[in-house]
Amino acid sequence: MDSLKLYYKSFLLQLKTFRIYRVNFFASGIGTLFVYGTQLLGLVTALYHFESVHGWNLYDVSFLYGLWLASYGIHITFFAGVRDFASMVHRGQFDILYVRPHNLLFQVMCGRMDLQAMIHMGASALVLVWSTMHMDLQWSWNLVLKLAVILLGAVLIQMGLTLIWATLSFWLIHVGSLVLFGWTINANYMTYPLSVYDSVIRWIFTIFPMAFITYFPAGWFLGKFSPGSWEYQLGSFTVPVGLLFFLLAYAFWLYGTKHYKSTGN
Amino acid sequence: MPMITYPFSHFAKTVTFLARQAFLNATVFRGNTFFALFSDLLFVFLSIEVWQALYASKETSLVTESQLITYVVLARLLPNVMMEFVDTVQQRILSGEIASELLRPIRFSVYLLGLEIGRYGHRFLLQVLPIALLIHGLIGINLPTSGLYMALFVISLVFSFLLMFYINYIISLLAFWYTQVFSINTIKNQTVRFLSGIYVPLWFFPEWAVPIVQSLPFASIVYIPMQIYLQTCTLPQAVAYLGLQWFWTICMIVLAHWIWSRAVKQISINGG
Numbered sequence: 297m298d299s300l301k302l303y304y305k306s307f308l309l310q311l312k313t314f315r316i317y318r319v320n321f322f323a324s325g326i327g328t329l330f331v332y333g334t335q336l337l338g339l340v341t342a343l344y345h346f347e348s349v350h351g352w353n354l355y356d357v358s359f360l361y362g363l364w365l366a367s368y369g370i371h372i373t374f375f376a377g378v379r380d381f382a383s384m385v386h387r388g389q390f391d392i393l394y395v396r397p398h399n400l401l402f403q404v405m406c407g408r409m410d411l412q413a414m415i416h417m418g419a420s421a422l423v424l425v426w427s428t429m430h431m432d433l434q435w436s437w438n439l440v441l442k443l444a445v446i447l448l449g450a451v452l453i454q455m456g457l458t459l460i461w462a463t464l465s466f467w468l469i470h471v472g473s474l475v476l477f478g479w480t481i482n483a484n485y486m487t488y489p490l491s492v493y494d495s496v497i498r499w500i501f502t503i504f505p506m507a508f509i510t511y512f513p514a515g516w517f518l519g520k521f522s523p524g525s526w527e528y529q530l531g532s533f534t535v536p537v538g539l540l541f542f543l544l545a546y547a548f549w550l551y552g553t554k555h556y557k558s559t560g561n
Numbered sequence: 562m563p564m565i566t567y568p569f570s571h572f573a574k575t576v577t578f579l580a581r582q583a584f585l586n587a588t589v590f591r592g593n594t595f596f597a598l599f600s601d602l603l604f605v606f607l608s609i610e611v612w613q614a615l616y617a618s619k620e621t622s623l624v625t626e627s628q629l630i631t632y633v634v635l636a637r638l639l640p641n642v643m644m645e646f647v648d649t650v651q652q653r654i655l656s657g658e659i660a661s662e663l664l665r666p667i668r669f670s671v672y673l674l675g676l677e678i679g680r681y682g683h684r685f686l687l688q689v690l691p692i693a694l695l696i697h698g699l700i701g702i703n704l705p706t707s708g709l710y711m712a713l714f715v716i717s718l719v720f721s722f723l724l725m726f727y728i729n730y731i732i733s734l735l736a737f738w739y740t741q742v743f744s745i746n747t748i749k750n751q752t753v754r755f756l757s758g759i760y761v762p763l764w765f766f767p768e769w770a771v772p773i774v775q776s777l778p779f780a781s782i783v784y785i786p787m788q789i790y791l792q793t794c795t796l797p798q799a800v801a802y803l804g805l806q807w808f809w810t811i812c813m814i815v816l817a818h819w820i821w822s823r824a825v826k827q828i829s830i831n832g833g
Contacts (some may be wrong), residue, residue, distance in 0.1 A: 313696060326744050326748075327748060334755045335751075335760075338755060342761045344762075344767065345619075345621075346619045346765070347768075348619075349614050470593070473596060473600075477600050478606065480600075485604075485607045485611070491612050491614075492610055492613075492615075493607065494610060497607070
């Protein structure tokens with residue numbers, strides 16, 4: 297209960313900064329939308345010409361993109377502090393969290409809330425609605441629940457990834473390029489069906505579960521895999537996979553915080 | 562600002578000196594180079610597989626598969642969309658330190674161009690060339706069969722670099738009037754990536770869009786050099802392409818100088 301109150305209080309504080317830097321908010325919002333717009337336009341242009349790739353048409357691939365964007369947006373809502381954690385370590389601001397009587401990760405989460413997340417989620421909702429409108433899906437409560445399940449799994453994996461990058465910044469200075477590397481793979485390459493890649497790459501992204509953000513859950517949701525196939529099984533298991541991945545990432549984080557030596561003198 | 566004209570030899574010497582310095586500077590960050598090499602190699606590899614799959618899904622008479630793969634590899638490697646100086650210049654404009662640039666005995670744009678040539682040289686030798694050779698060894702990419710086309714390609718690559726440099730330079734100067742540099746930089750990067758044909762080769766744009774996109778300045782950055790490299794255009798066409806590149810480069814240079822002269826006025830109004 298106390299934690300919730302604390303989170304709410306920090307949220308109000310962040311809202312005040314938004315009211316001060318309003319132009320900044322809208323300007324970066326336009327930049328963000330432009331990135332996603334052009335990336336999606338790239339996918340759409342390619343699929344418009346080639347019609348389909350491995351049985352996924354323009355709208356299916358757009359759905360993959362929408363799913364990635366939605367999970368990224370939802371995870372940023374809670375994890376903006378973790379995303380920007382490297383700068384906290386560099387400036388030595390992390391030390392003070394140790395003397396406060398609350399969970400370290402929770403404090404990092406409270407430290408920053410990015411209202412840009414609203415823009416992410418708005419954009420992703422548009423992409424998801426637009427792409428599913430062009431499919432003959434029989435909408436039912438069951439299907440809505442399924443969508444919620446795949447989103448939850450995808451968000452957990454995004455959170456796990458962000459937490460791993462954050463933990464690495466205890467040891468590495470330039471985590472930024474690593475984060476961009478992971479982001480580029482997710483945004484530009486995992487938004488195509490995983491089956492286009494060769495078996496080594498498929499294995500890598502199945503074990504390091506980046507393919508569980510988009511390909512497996514989307515294929516399961518859209519009925520791209522025949523029931524009983526291993527892809528179908530994996531697709532239905534995104535939440536357990538996400539949970540396991542997040543817990544592993546959290547264990548890594550705990551290990552990192554125990555071995556953290558301040559950047560100060 | 563009074564125009565001081567120097568003989569060309571002086572200019573060439575300055576630029577060579579700056580380029581050498583920037584090249585040596587870049588060699589210090591070996592970890593960065595290594596990581597960039599690795600990540601670029603992976604991206605190139607993934608792109609090849611994506612486009613092979615797309616190519617297999619529908620018959621197309623526009624290009625052959627090996628032409629497409631060559632395009633995808635080189636389009637990822639050759640252009641330098643985000644040049645390093647943009648960030649520095651913008652920060653110096655926002656902090657006001659830019660005023661000290663007026664004291665330099667050479668034009669600011671020439672100074673930056675010299676540095677950026679050195680950085681591109683470093684990138685070309687230690688990133689573009691090794692990856693292209695490795696991919697050529699593993700998968701095989703097309704090489705130009707005619708020496709004439711090869712020569713034209715080298716010329717078009719120089720124009721592509723100059724055009725990209727002046728676009729970056731103009732964007733960096735916009736910080737004089739517009740402080741939200743993140744969004745202008747992003748819009749520049751993404752526009753170039755999409756309209757130059759890095760994301761999707763311009764061949765595959767909808768038919769009505771192709772003539773429009775081809776004549777925009779962005780096509781001169783990737784699409785035109787690649788058309789010449791792949792010899793997918795006739796010789797007169799290639800010359801026309803070079804003319805288009807030349808036209809856009811001149812436009813950007815004129816625009817850049819105009820913006821810079823207005824910016825200088827702004828400095829002398831604001832500062833003492």
